Amino acid sequence: GDSVTQMEGPVTLSEEAFLTINCTYTATGYPSLFWYVQYPGEGLQLLLKATKADDKGSNKGFEATYRKETTSFHLEKGSVQVSDSAVYFCALRDQGGSEKLVFGKGTKLTVNP
């Protein structure tokens, strides 16, 4: 079945550092891809999305590009802030009957001032 693998955390960075969180997927066809963010004590919020190859999703300074050839959707941000501290989940939308989201295990990011 479909699966998502994302880099293990935790990741600790200093403010203004460059962030990359790797995500690769296994799926039949070309599923929609997502990054969700979970701030402490809160639910999941959609951060960005992409629906087809070479699409770039972007939001709040974060970017990810749908790479069909490498089946990847890596999350990047050029300059992180303390407020970006959260758990980040990569996900794909299952193309079977449920259209469920298949999630990676999450990467916890801590940004220090």
Add this chain to the structure above:
Amino acid sequence: DADVTQTPRNRITKTGKRIMLECSQTKGHDRMYWYRQDPGLGLRLIYYSFDVKDINKGEISDGYSVSRQAQAKFSLSLESAIPNQTALYFCATSIPGLAGGAGEQFFGPGTRLTVL
């Protein structure tokens, strides 16, 4: 006001008790989902529903049941709670991923359930 709400937000119960978690949405979406989150495991699908008359099992439905009382309401029940059902539970809604849309899901704030 939040589009997807869950009640209660926190619940502590004992082994063998029946528990109901409720989810309501004002987004007008037909599709609703229940997920469970465990540390280091991401989220896993328990049940989903595409409309009031449609209920489907997800990958970890054993020990759970659901009820879709209306388009806007989808409840999850644990008939006889056990400690390994201690987890964070999320409700989500979506529209179909048609016409080039991504089909993203919108999540409630979660219910933290502890079974002693």
